[in-house]
Amino acid sequence: MPVEPMVFPAQSRLLPYAALFSLTFALTIGGILARPIESLSLFWPVNAALAGVLLRYPRQATVSGFVLMWLAMVGADLLCASALAPALWFNLCNMGVVVTLWQLLSRLPRLHRRMRTPHGVLCVFGACAAGASVAASLASVMAAPWFEQSLRSTWLAWFSEQFSTAVLVLPVMLTAPAARTLLQGGSQKIRLAPLLVMLVSLAFSIAFGGPGAIAFPIAALLWCAWTYSPFLVSLLTLTAGSTLIVAVAQSLMHFSVPQSESGVTALMSARLGIAMLVLGPLVVACVTQANRSLLARLAHQATTDHLTGTLSRSAFTQRANALLESRQHQQFLPLTLMMLDIDHFKSINDAHGHAVGDQVLRQFADALQEQLHSNEVFARMGGEEFVIIVPGLAPDRAQFTAERLRRAVQDLQVEQAGQRLQITVSIGLAGCDEGMPTPDLTALLASADKALYLAKAKGRNRVEQAEPQRRAI
Structure with missing residues (x-):
């Protein structure tokens, strides 16, 4: 009926x-x-x-x-x-x-x-x-x-x-x-x-x-x-x-x-x-x-990437250094840095144009933002390269988070002229376990970058972890 x-x-x-x-x-x-x-x-x-x-x-x-x-x-x-x-x-x-x-x-x-x-x-x-x-x-x-x-x-x-x-x-x-604005601002001092x-x-x-x-x-x-x-x-x-x-x-x-x-x-x-x-x-x-x-x-423009809405490189450097400095006062809690790179992004720009490339970057950033928590730092380093800091998780445990992000990108629907573009990402991990000394940001980025190139060398669309840091004696 x-x-x-x-x-x-x-x-x-x-x-x-x-x-x-x-x-x-x-x-x-x-x-x-x-x-x-x-x-x-x-x-x-x-x-x-x-x-x-x-x-x-x-x-x-x-x-x-x-x-x-x-x-x-x-x-x-x-x-x-x-x-x-x-x-x-x-x-x-x-x-x-x-x-x-x-x-x-x-x-x-x-x-x-x-x-x-x-x-x-x-x-x-x-x-x-x-x-x-x-x-x-x-x-x-x-x-x-x-x-x-x-x-x-x-x-x-x-x-x-x-x-x-x-x-x-x-x-x-x-x-x-x-009225909605008044209710949202009710907790402000x-x-x-x-x-x-x-x-x-x-x-x-x-x-x-x-x-x-x-x-x-x-x-x-x-x-x-x-x-x-x-x-x-x-x-x-x-x-x-x-x-x-x-x-x-x-x-x-x-x-x-x-x-x-x-x-x-x-x-x-x-x-x-x-x-x-x-x-x-x-x-x-x-x-x-x-x-x-x-x-x-002005502060938003200075700290935010205008295309993706993520943190800019300079803002990320400030946030990351502050996070690493605070870690020294928190009993050396674990921390993981992820370096992400969209696979074959240059070929997307060459085949479909920079406008489509910009659309891919925006959807990529939005998809990852939905998967991240508020305490995790997400920034665009330049081009198709992004970085994420996950405080409170050692690289071994953050491997599961990275896999979840990789699958979210793989499942991303990017439509162009009635066709679906397949987007994948390679991820390199570096970090330190609980009790380990706090590394320098430059060294941490270099380690994650090596792991990222290893992921690309092994076929892309995968997660690789840098050699773990040894415990200080």
């Missing part, structure tokens, strides 16, 4: 939009419940968070998606007993931030959009200022009916809140790594000293007070920027910035501005100052991360 194939239902196109509506509704409810009664929100992360979500997952950044977000904001406001007209208009102001951030930042290359370059950081700050200006301008239109403030005061209040919140929240969304200094400086700034106190954590944040990833630095700037804003709002820092500045409050001034202070640490974190990535790439 034939088995019917399983049919899986296609994913609903409405599901992502339903998720976006639910997320917007939940964030708006949380922001409303957290704001003071009969006042603008002290900290409104909804707009920046939604813009970050759309920039990371842009499929729902459509007219329908933006309308759904606006309806979710309005519904949450009405549920919290807001009047219909203010709910419609002020959430249109909020959507002005989301749409502006999306329109400006979605056009950037991904490298800049994810704040991996100083140019990207500056673009994000500029987009946050533009989004805050749009929201403030729309809100000022309705200043007379719903606010007892002047047009200037309303504009400054909206701009300072929207700009500072976006600058603190959006970098967290844009620099956040994927994190230096606590910069974090502790930042927390202490933050507490000291609140205790000391005064307008200049908002700058106290900047040195610690710069230290964090040199130490941590841009994502962690973004989290720390969010923590420091939001804490300082709350402290100023609660009059904990005795922060004031001259009374002659009409419409400017201490909170407005503090918000703008805090927003500009976090620019420095974010740029430093971005530059530091870029330098680390560049150094890692």
Whole structure:
């Protein structure tokens, strides 16, 4: 009886939009419940968070998606007993931030959009200022009916809140790594000293007070920027910035501005100052991360053979000498060095071309990598010649490992123009048993090379062992 194939239902196109509506509704409810009664929100992360979500997952950044977000904001406001007209208009102001951030930042290359370059950081700050200006301008239109403030005061209040919140929240969304990356990096050690200094400086700034106190954590944040990833630095700037804003709002820092500045409050001034202070640490974190990535790439290129992905000859020499030196402090544990040479490799290049020869080298290296353990050193010495160091195994016991590698190469499937190329390898072994003195790397390579030529002389595709080293008296 034939088995019917399983049919899986296609994913609903409405599901992502339903998720976006639910997320917007939940964030708006949380922001409303957290704001003071009969006042603008002290900290409104909804707009920046939604813009970050759309920039990371842009499929729902459509007219329908933006309308759904606006309806979710309005519904949450009405549920919290807001009047219909203010709910419609002020959430249109909020959507002005989301749409502006999306329109400006979605056009950037991904490298800049994810704040991996100083140019990207500056673009994000500029987009946050533009989004805050749009929201403030729309809100000022309705200043007379719903606010007892002047047009200037309303504009400054909206701009300072929207700009500072976006600058603190959006970098967290844009620099956040994927969930898989977070799980893989969970075991990495994190230096606590910069974090502790930042927390202490933050507490000291609140205790000391005064307008200049908002700058106290900047040195610690710069230290964090040199130490941590841009994502962690973004989290720390969010923590420091939001804490300082709350402290100023609660009059904990005795922060004031001259009374002659009409419409400017201490909170407005503090918000703008805090927003500009976090620019420095974010740029430093971005530059530091870029330098680390560049150094890692340079180190990889210096130590890795570009064709096969194995260690380069120079890197092998360093690793091998370090291994031989450490052996002297480990009761002369056994060690084996294998010299490998692909049989008749020159004829492969001559008959099929160097491109096929490169393919053979890559597949050969991949096949051996799958057979080796993490503590075994594998390198390409040049051309078709490779070397492997197997610590902890004497040559007699490593003979079985070498045979396993030889069979893996013999079974290798290399296809060229519909034909299978037969690849074999000759292997020469040299090393020392337990309790033997540590040989010089040059002497060890020479012994393995002699054994390799012996394997070739006996017909190739075989393993030969050098004359064992005599026990020292």
